[in-house]
Amino acid sequence: MLTSSLILHPAYTVGEVDPRIFGSFIEHLGRAVYHGVYEPGHPTADEEGFRKDVLDLVKKLGVPIVRYPGGNFVSGYRWEDGTGPKDKRPRRPELAWGVTETNEVGIDEFQSWAKKAGSSVMMAVNLGTRGPEEARNLVEYCNFKSGTYYADLRRQNGFEEPFGIKTWCLGNEMDGAWQMGAKTATEYGRIACEAAKLMKWTDPDIELVVCGSSGSGMCGDWEAEVLKHTYDHVDYISLHSYYGNPANDTASFLASSMDMDRFIRTVCAIADYVKHVKRSKKTMYLSFDEWNVWFHSHGAPFEKWSVAPHQLEDVYTFEDALVVGTLLMTLLKHCDRVKMACLAQLVNVIAPIMTENAEDGGRAWAQTIFYPFMHCSAYGRGTVLDARIDCPTYDAKNAKGVPYLESCAVYHEEEREIDLFAVNRSLEEDMAFTCDLTAFGGKELSVIEHLTMTNDDLKAVNTADNPTAVVPEANGDAQAEGGKIIATLGKHSWNVVRVKMN
Numbered sequence: 001m002l003t004s005s006l007i008l009h010p011a012y013t014v015g016e017v018d019p020r021i022f023g024s025f026i027e028h029l030g031r032a033v034y035h036g037v038y039e040p041g042h043p044t045a046d047e048e049g050f051r052k053d054v055l056d057l058v059k060k061l062g063v064p065i066v067r068y069p070g071g072n073f074v075s076g077y078r079w080e081d082g083t084g085p086k087d088k089r090p091r092r093p094e095l096a097w098g099v100t101e102t103n104e105v106g107i108d109e110f111q112s113w114a115k116k117a118g119s120s121v122m123m124a125v126n127l128g129t130r131g132p133e134e135a136r137n138l139v140e141y142c143n144f145k146s147g148t149y150y151a152d153l154r155r156q157n158g159f160e161e162p163f164g165i166k167t168w169c170l171g172n173e174m175d176g177a178w179q180m181g182a183k184t185a186t187e188y189g190r191i192a193c194e195a196a197k198l199m200k201w202t203d204p205d206i207e208l209v210v211c212g213s214s215g216s217g218m219c220g221d222w223e224a225e226v227l228k229h230t231y232d233h234v235d236y237i238s239l240h241s242y243y244g245n246p247a248n249d250t251a252s253f254l255a256s257s258m259d260m261d262r263f264i265r266t267v268c269a270i271a272d273y274v275k276h277v278k279r280s281k282k283t284m285y286l287s288f289d290e291w292n293v294w295f296h297s298h299g300a301p302f303e304k305w306s307v308a309p310h311q312l313e314d315v316y317t318f319e320d321a322l323v324v325g326t327l328l329m330t331l332l333k334h335c336d337r338v339k340m341a342c343l344a345q346l347v348n349v350i351a352p353i354m355t356e357n358a359e360d361g362g363r364a365w366a367q368t369i370f371y372p373f374m375h376c377s378a379y380g381r382g383t384v385l386d387a388r389i390d391c392p393t394y395d396a397k398n399a400k401g402v403p404y405l406e407s408c409a410v411y412h413e414e415e416r417e418i419d420l421f422a423v424n425r426s427l428e429e430d431m432a433f434t435c436d437l438t439a440f441g442g443k444e445l446s447v448i449e450h451l452t453m454t455n456d457d458l459k460a461v462n463t464a465d466n467p468t469a470v471v472p473e474a475n476g477d478a479q480a481e482g483g484k485i486i487a488t489l490g491k492h493s494w495n496v497v498r499v500k501m502n
Helices: 052-061 072-076 107-116 132-143 149-156 185-202 221-230 256-277 318-332 370-379
Strands: 002-007 013-016 023-025 065-068 092-094 099-101 120-125 167-170 207-210 236-243 285-293 338-344 353-355 364-366 383-385 388-390 405-412 417-424 431-436 445-453 479-481 484-489 493-501
Touching: 002 405, 023 285, 052 353, 052 364, 052 370, 065 107, 065 338, 107 120, 107 132, 120 132, 132 149, 132 185, 167 185, 185 207, 185 221, 207 221, 221 236, 221 256, 236 256, 236 338, 256 285, 256 318, 285 318, 318 338, 318 370, 318 405, 318 417, 318 493, 370 417, 370 445, 370 493, 405 431, 417 431, 417 484, 445 479, 445 484, 484 493
Parallel strands: 002 431, 023 065, 023 338, 065 120, 120 167, 167 207, 207 236, 236 285, 285 338
Antiparallel strands: 002 388, 013 383, 092 099, 353 364, 383 405, 405 417, 417 493, 431 484, 445 493, 479 484
16 A cells, blocks of 8 residues: 655645636537527526526536636637627627537626626637727626616616626637637737727726636747736736546546646746846736646537537546546645636536537536536635645656645635545555644544545446446545544545544
């Protein structure tokens, strides 16, 4: 059996978690919107056509913010198409994903859905085929009360009160050749700067996210150049990264979080370099607003120019859930700089929630990755502790010195509670785990629960017919001994140990 230890001290912290680190993402792509969150013909549909069974699952995840409407989609999007009477909205060929967009859902509807889901909207503007003028008009439409053209247009469309959207993305992945209106770093930096000025002059209370690199392998010169133009006008820089296991190398796949960690550290270093060059007193924060496991559905066929086809519908395995758990812990361990993050995406499209169309049965269920996200969202909102970990390591093809234990601890001072998240990466051995909490004073500890998610089959999945094949159970053996927590972490397992300090 492997052995590992964790030492925690209340004086050594990373920072407070911004709840928006548990955000998600819905793009007009595949069945994310249509037949995902919105399906008027579904038995559970409410008066606006939103599926209540999906809303119930979203609420279990506790998603505080949702990025919308894209994604690659936004770089060719005319936001006006999704407003006003539905029978007058245009159908358009959607070039990013090769489908037909009906515009039955737009910002008018989505802001209402977000409220029902208990979320706020992170709105993206089109800086691909459009520019600063259209962006500031959208801010006016959403956030001005009345007395101006776009504010009064919103009121004519049936929304007397402003939507009050306070977080905005300045385009999407503008460094990518796949993007409509892709730009060089200088071209994008200039247009983002001018859009930011106009948008903040329209509403000084909004926060802005500028586009960083579209993946960890593209990071570097882009961030430095873009921030030189925009540093004084924006609040966050974005990061996007997806991980997969196409070679079926599980040991390397389980090391994915090490790449995410390097990516975050690199972007922080670049941002701090620009801060120094500009002699600025402002710290640039990070919005990791696209991240997930994504590789199962690459190249899956669909009918060109169809409406809401099955696109990018990854069916997630148990090992995918382990990787998602390590990625969540990595985000938490950088909560001093990563203030927002968006699991991409939320429903059907590379998502924790899957649905059937109404005509196919209309069921909805949680995929394997649903559960680590749900646990971290429920128990990860507090102070992340700067843990000292001692454990053996292994070498994988894509990484050296990979720790068998990935762990993160979150302290809730008022509740006198510490929640420990842990993944044992070993494919062969259980792990004896000790967490030293003596620095918190006294020895009266108790274990509230030890949740585990394990499965002998790393490729096990949840389906509509068997939605509980891979689910967590409160069957762990963690116990308090003096000022320590002692537990066994099963081989390739996800664990949550919740500790009460009496």
